[in-house]
Amino acid sequence: TKDSGRNGYTFFTESMHVSANRQLKLLQELRRALQRDEMVLHYQPKFRADGGGVIGAEALVRWQHPGLGLLGPDTFIPIAERSGLILPLGDWVLDQACAQLRQWHDAGHATWSMAVNLSPLQFSSTTLLDTVKATLERHGLAPHHLTLEVTETTAMQDVEASLQILHGLTAMGVKISIDDFGTGYSSLLYLKRMPATELKIDRAFVRDLEDNAEDAAIVSSIVALGRSLQLQIVAEGVETAGQRDYLNELGCDLLQGYHLGKPVDAEAFLRNAA
Numbered sequence: 432t433k434d435s436g437r438n439g440y441t442f443f444t445e446s447m448h449v450s451a452n453r454q455l456k457l458l459q460e461l462r463r464a465l466q467r468d469e470m471v472l473h474y475q476p477k478f479r480a481d482g483g484g485v486i487g488a489e490a491l492v493r494w495q496h497p498g499l500g501l502l503g504p505d506t507f508i509p510i511a512e513r514s515g516l517i518l519p520l521g522d523w524v525l526d527q528a529c530a531q532l533r534q535w536h537d538a539g540h541a542t543w544s545m546a547v548n549l550s551p552l553q554f555s556s557t558t559l560l561d562t563v564k565a566t567l568e569r570h571g572l573a574p575h576h577l578t579l580e581v582t583e584t585t586a587m588q589d590v591e592a593s594l595q596i597l598h599g600l601t602a603m604g605v606k607i608s609i610d611d612f613g614t615g616y617s618s619l620l621y622l623k624r625m626p627a628t629e630l631k632i633d634r635a636f637v638r639d640l641e642d643n644a645e646d647a648a649i650v651s652s653i654v655a656l657g658r659s660l661q662l663q664i665v666a667e668g669v670e671t672a673g674q675r676d677y678l679n680e681l682g683c684d685l686l687q688g689y690h691l692g693k694p695v696d697a698e699a700f701l702r703n704a705a
């Protein structure tokens with residue numbers, strides 16, 4: 432059975448997850464989805480924590496499935512990753528997000544930046560560097576306007592290869608955000624070697640921030656750690672005004688979450704920001 436989740440898109444229940452037939456069918460459909468123009472990007476604003484406004488967006492992919500409705504990434508990114516389809520899909524996401532940022536810059540929001548999520552397989556080949564460079568050039572964007580978000584686990588798959596690619600990206604001027612920080616298994620030593628510019632605190636630590644002293648302590652340690660490594664600190668999953676104020680007090684630089692702005696299509700994003 433499917434149902435409409437709080438993100439506004441269809442999600443699958445556990446029973447559907449285990450159906451191998453369903454997975455195979457989805458894979459076949461996913462192969463055609465790109466050609467059929469069924470993929471769309473939604474954009475969630477990133478705000479300055481001090482109330483200073485929107486600094487840009489994170490691109491989040493969705494699949495407008497002809498029969499099942501709007502599908503969230505959790506239903507198809509794992510299939511795309513296992514099948515290798517994530518490579519063409521990832522290229523499409525990067526191109527589409529950069530094309531959108533170009534439009535926003537031209538519309539007068541020339542300081543906005545764009546964040547794009549990368550998955551492990553995209554780190555398996557050095558063509559990522561060439562693809563990123565060519566995409567930025569194609570859309571006439573300065574590298575510092577692009578942030579690539581990687582999870583700790585993404586970059587941990589092949590540490591040396593990932594570090595080499597990350598160094599190549601930062602040398603180009605692209606920014607690197609460590610997504611879902613605090614949920615992975617990376618050592619502090621590894622973090623020290625990562626050429627990151629941003630730490631994104633996972634929403635698991637934000638959820639109960641106001642009544643859980645341990646979560647508050649974790650957030651403030653991450654902020655202190657990030658500060659000492661000269662990283663920008665972002666908190667995700669901000670759902671209440673109380674969380675927003677607390678995270679600002681704790682020293683976060685940027686905030687993201689439903690309370691501030693949900694992921695929406697490009698048109699609505701611009702309308703909300705105006």
Ligand code: C2E
Pocket residue numbers: 438475490491492503504505508521524548549550580610611634667668669670687688689690694
């Ligand atoms: P993520 O990178 O951690 O993205 C944040 C997720 O949290 C998004 O879910 C977003 O809609 C949701 N979110 C934002 N604010 C709130 C909030 O206040 N409360 C709650 N509960 N959730 C919030 P979404 O769009 O379903 O994306 C899920 C994951 O799929 C992303 O997690 C990311 O890892 C992956 N993903 C999305 N787009 C792409 C993509 O283009 N490429 C790759 N490789 N992965 C993607």
Ligand code: CA
Pocket residue numbers: 489548580610
């Ligand atoms: Ca992300």
Ligand code: CA
Pocket residue numbers: 610611631633634667
């Ligand atoms: Ca995240």
Ligand code: CA
Pocket residue numbers: 611
């Ligand atoms: Ca996450």
